[in-house]
Amino acid sequence: KAGVTQTPRYLIKTRGQQVTLSCSPISGHRSVSWYQQTPGQGLQFLFEYFSETQRNKGNFPGRFSGRQFSNSRSEMNVSTLELGDSALYLCASRETGAAGELFFGEGSRLTVL
Amino acid sequence: GQQLNQSPQSMFIQEGEDVSMNCTSSSIFNTWLWYKQDPGEGPVLLIALYKAGELTSNGRLTAQFGITRKDSFLNISASIPSDVGIYFCAGPNKPYSGAGSYQLTFGKGTKLSVIP
Numbered sequence: 001k002a003g004v005t006q007t008p009r010y011l012i013k014t015r016g017q018q019v020t021l022s023c024s025p026i027s028g029h030r031s032v033s034w035y036q037q038t039p040g041q042g043l044q045f046l047f048e049y050f051s052e053t054q055r056n057k058g059n060f061p062g063r064f065s066g067r068q069f070s071n072s073r074s075e076m077n078v079s080t081l082e083l084g085d086s087a088l089y090l091c092a093s094r095e096t097g098a099a100g101e102l103f104f105g106e107g108s109r110l111t112v113l
Numbered sequence: 114g115q116q117l118n119q120s121p122q123s124m125f126i127q128e129g130e131d132v133s134m135n136c137t138s139s140s141i142f143n144t145w146l147w148y149k150q151d152p153g154e155g156p157v158l159l160i161a162l163y164k165a166g167e168l169t170s171n172g173r174l175t176a177q178f179g180i181t182r183k184d185s186f187l188n189i190s191a192s193i194p195s196d197v198g199i200y201f202c203a204g205p206n207k208p209y210s211g212a213g214s215y216q217l218t219f220g221k222g223t224k225l226s227v228i229p
Contacts, residue, residue, distance in 0.1 A: 004155070031215065042157075043201065056214035070215035090155050095217065102146075102217060104155030 002027065004105035006091050012111045016077040019107045025072050025093030032074040033102065034066060037088040046089075049074050050096075080109075086112045115140050117202055119220035127228050132189040134223040136202030144177050145185040146203040146217070156201060160187070171206050199224050 004023040013019050025032050034046040045058040049068035066076040072093075078085055090108050092102040119136045126132055136145070144163055148156035160171050162178035162185060169176055175188045189196055199222040204215045 006153075033216070034218075035219075042221045043203075045206075045216045046121060048214055055210075056216055058216070092155075101158060101161065102215075104148075104157070106153070106155050 004093050004103055006089075006105035006108050008108060009106065010109045010111075012113060014113050015079050015081055015083060017081050018064050018077060019026055019081060019110060020075055020077045021089055021091075021110075023074045023076075023091030023105060025074070025091075026103055028095065029093035029103070030072050030096050031094050032068055032072060033092045033094075034074070034076050035090045035092065036060070036098075036106075037090055037107070038086075046076065066113070081112045086110060115204075115206055115218045117204065117218055117220035119200075119202055119223050121144045122222060123224040123226070125226045125228060126192055127131070128192060128194060129191055132192055132196070132225060133186065134188075134200060134225075135184060135186045136220050137184045138204070139183070141182040142185075142204035143182065143203055145176070147185070147187050148178050148201045148203060148219075150201065150222070152198070157229075159200075190226075192225075194227050194229055197225060197227050 007022045031050045035043050037043045047057045047066050048055045052068045058094040063079045068074045087106040090107045092104045094102050117138050146161050147159045150156045160176040165182050166180050167178040173190045177186045201222045202220040203217045206218050
């Protein structure tokens with residue numbers, strides 16, 4: 001089975017721009033979560049999607065949004081980028097009903113200048 | 114919110130040595146997970162623990178779910194250069210019933226360096 005695939009792997013944006021990141025989960029996994037990883041805050045939960053519905057959202061401003069498509073692929077969007085949004089954005093998928101086994105992609109490294 | 118405290122933050126060891134790291138919480142966890150992250154990669158699940166007192170091995174790795182359910186330990190025996198990376202403990206922010214939202218809280222990680 002192919003793993004979780006995230007694109008793009010690296011990107012550079014300037015303040016005020018917006019960015020869209022994409023995630024393809026493992027085949028058959030319907031739950032997709034997004035996490036932000038920074039040196040200072042570590043790994044922090046952004047949101048989780050299941051069957052095209054957002055189930056839960058972490059403590060992030062409304063500039064962070066996401067969606068999930070009928071094929072379980074997910075995108076997250078960050079609008080009006082700030083310097084502090086520079087981070088590794090990780091997508092993870094899991095089987096329905098599976099506790100613990102979150103499978104992560106390699107991440108999208110965003111740098112905001 | 115829940116917090117997981119990992120120690121040590123970093124460690125340098127000689128190849129062949131055993132390594133021990135731990136994770137503590139002020140609140141009870143029903144599941145403990147240990148992940149490893151290599152540079153430029155996403156975290157990879159090493160061991161999952163679901164029961165207090167459980168001791169689980171995965172090759173040279175052994176992890177234990179503390180009896181109090183507020184801590185967990187990860188041991189690596191006979192370290193090798195490819196053990197280099199950051200090790201994270203994690204747990205769900207609330208008991209998981211098999212349905213509904215699932216969110217993990219992560220520790221800040223233990224950075225392991227192995228000197229050949």
